[in-house]
Amino acid sequence: MLLETVAEAVSATVLLYDRNDELVYANASDPTLVPVPEAFLAVGTRLRDLLDALYYAGGREFPGDGRQSQPMGRDDWIANKIASLWKERSELVEKRGDRWVRYQKRRLSNGYGVCVIQDITEQKKREDQLQAAAERIQVLEEVIDQLPFAVCLKNQDLVYVSANQAFGRFVGMPVDQILGRTPRQIFAPEVARRLEGIGHQIARNGIVVTVPERLSTAAGTEMDAVVRQFRIGKPGRYYIVTAIEETSALQSHTGQATTGEAEVRQSAVDYKLAIQDIAGRRVLIATASQALSAAAVEALAELGADAAAVRDAHEMEKFLVAAGQARVAVDLVLLDSDLSGSCAAVAARFAVPAIVAEHDQLIGGLHAHVADIFSRCPATPVGGETQEVASGAESLVDVLVAEDNAVNQIVFSRILEGFGYRFKIAKDGEEAVALWRDLSPRLVLMDITLPGINGFEAARRIRDLEAGDIGPSPTPIIGVLPHPFDRDRDDCFASGMNDVILKPLSPEMLEAVFALHMPDHIALSA
Numbered sequence: 001m002l003l004e005t006v007a008e009a010v011s012a013t014v015l016l017y018d019r020n021d022e023l024v025y026a027n028a029s030d031p032t033l034v035p036v037p038e039a040f041l042a043v044g045t046r047l048r049d050l051l052d053a054l055y056y057a058g059g060r061e062f063p064g065d066g067r068q069s070q071p072m073g074r075d076d077w078i079a080n081k082i083a084s085l086w087k088e089r090s091e092l093v094e095k096r097g098d099r100w101v102r103y104q105k106r107r108l109s110n111g112y113g114v115c116v117i118q119d120i121t122e123q124k125k126r127e128d129q130l131q132a133a134a135e136r137i138q139v140l141e142e143v144i145d146q147l148p149f150a151v152c153l154k155n156q157d158l159v160y161v162s163a164n165q166a167f168g169r170f171v172g173m174p175v176d177q178i179l180g181r182t183p184r185q186i187f188a189p190e191v192a193r194r195l196e197g198i199g200h201q202i203a204r205n206g207i208v209v210t211v212p213e214r215l216s217t218a219a220g221t222e223m224d225a226v227v228r229q230f231r232i233g234k235p236g237r238y239y240i241v242t243a244i245e246e247t248s249a250l251q252s253h254t255g256q257a258t259t260g261e262a263e264v265r266q267s268a269v270d271y272k273l274a275i276q277d278i279a280g281r282r283v284l285i286a287t288a289s290q291a292l293s294a295a296a297v298e299a300l301a302e303l304g305a306d307a308a309a310v311r312d313a314h315e316m317e318k319f320l321v322a323a324g325q326a327r328v329a330v331d332l333v334l335l336d337s338d339l340s341g342s343c344a345a346v347a348a349r350f351a352v353p354a355i356v357a358e359h360d361q362l363i364g365g366l367h368a369h370v371a372d373i374f375s376r377c378p379a380t381p382v383g384g385e386t387q388e389v390a391s392g393a394e395s396l397v398d399v400l401v402a403e404d405n406a407v408n409q410i411v412f413s414r415i416l417e418g419f420g421y422r423f424k425i426a427k428d429g430e431e432a433v434a435l436w437r438d439l440s441p442r443l444v445l446m447d448i449t450l451p452g453i454n455g456f457e458a459a460r461r462i463r464d465l466e467a468g469d470i471g472p473s474p475t476p477i478i479g480v481l482p483h484p485f486d487r488d489r490d491d492c493f494a495s496g497m498n499d500v501i502l503k504p505l506s507p508e509m510l511e512a513v514f515a516l517h518m519p520d521h522i523a524l525s526a
Helices: 002-009 047-056 074-085 121-145 165-171 189-205 247-254 261-270 290-302 313-325 337-349 366-375 386-392 406-419 429-439 455-467 486-494 507-517
Strands: 012-017 023-027 089-096 099-107 113-119 150-155 160-163 209-216 222-234 237-246 282-286 306-310 332-336 354-357 399-402 423-426 443-447 477-481 499-502
Touching: 047 074, 074 099, 099 121, 121 406, 150 165, 189 209, 189 222, 189 237, 222 406, 237 406, 282 290, 282 313, 290 306, 306 313, 313 337, 332 337, 337 354, 399 406, 399 429, 406 423, 406 507, 423 429, 429 443, 429 455, 443 455, 443 507, 455 477, 455 486, 477 486, 486 499, 499 507
Parallel strands: 282 306, 282 332, 332 354, 399 423, 399 443, 443 477, 477 499
Antiparallel strands: 012 023, 012 113, 089 099, 099 113, 150 160, 150 237, 209 222, 222 237
16 A cells, blocks of 8 residues: 555556565556556566566566667567666666656665656656756857957846956956956946946836946056946846947057047947937927926936927927928937827827836936937938938837847847847837837847746737737747747747747847848848
């Protein structure tokens, strides 16, 4: 009774035999593991007779030593199996058809032997998946570690938790000594204060900041660089990713020398590193709060932008009509989240890019927030035709990436920046659908394993929203798969996706996708 309870608990077939090689107990919970007539599992059956029945039933894999590769005759096969059952302790995993079976054999001190046979197919699949995932992560970590520019990761307290070799070389410290430190312990005081100030804004607001910096470390080394920072992770567990690319190497291509921040900025623009100046831009702010309106207009004016404010959708419509009659192009509408619904519809009707901003973004971090928006929008000619503005405002980004993995986000970013595409990264399925609606991307790269709603459901929601609109042709959605499973491919196409690609990613792979699904669009780097 105890053996039967144990066998059922572990979902296994258990054979117990004495020193005379006769069965004392047999439990065949899965008949396919020991495919013999039930009479051969009766108490008193000789193991030789049981193995003889197994041989003719096609059970030639039944417990062996895993070393026999050449076919054996019946007598040799039975003798080999009897010998394996007399070993003091052995364990063997074998593949039988499309199943994996584990044999655990023990010879007890009283002469009795026990053999436990289990189907471990599902466990083996999980182990293989975990191993494959670990190998992919290792490959991506090696790729990032070999990048020629510095990359580091800080937690929301701005403590370094990861860095690549290039970052270590720049700051003059081994990577393991960087971990656990803060910018104040690595950079010069003034630089550290700037980096920490921006870092806290990014952690709080989720903005993306790309700025030219003259970096100087505590050890005295200096470098002109383009510094890009953005937030990843989930509430309560945010991380700040920083990518630092030295501009002197870029400038050597064009013969330019670094003499100040203006030249650093211009060089970065020339090389499509997403730095734009707000000066000269026309920004319309829609908010019912007079305090927010005054503060945002003042902040933008200090940055050299031409800013105005309206209180509701009605005022916004009148303003845009008057602007069109005066042949004045509005570059961007910043919408207070309280007015996002009605005002967004007005902006769409006039084909003006519109971005929803929270209250704290309309004041704190406004420079970085607006600069990042403009860095992803094509420049609009000042004083151009209203129709020209409309044609250039169809899409705020070329590629929307839905990816929650931090390492993959960096890989996507570097490849897309290299191509010169404007892009945005969504960290979950809900955000992917929202950004698709707000930014009208030309193409979506959709990871299927997203938190919240997965990639399949996000794609279905996008297709449902497209079905209700009379507008441009459907957005190409490309499924990004972690495994080459047929069922995942089928689910991608069933959810409305156009194509699939497999991780790990490569520039060549994405270039082929863009050539196929965006043949009429030329990247900025082209």
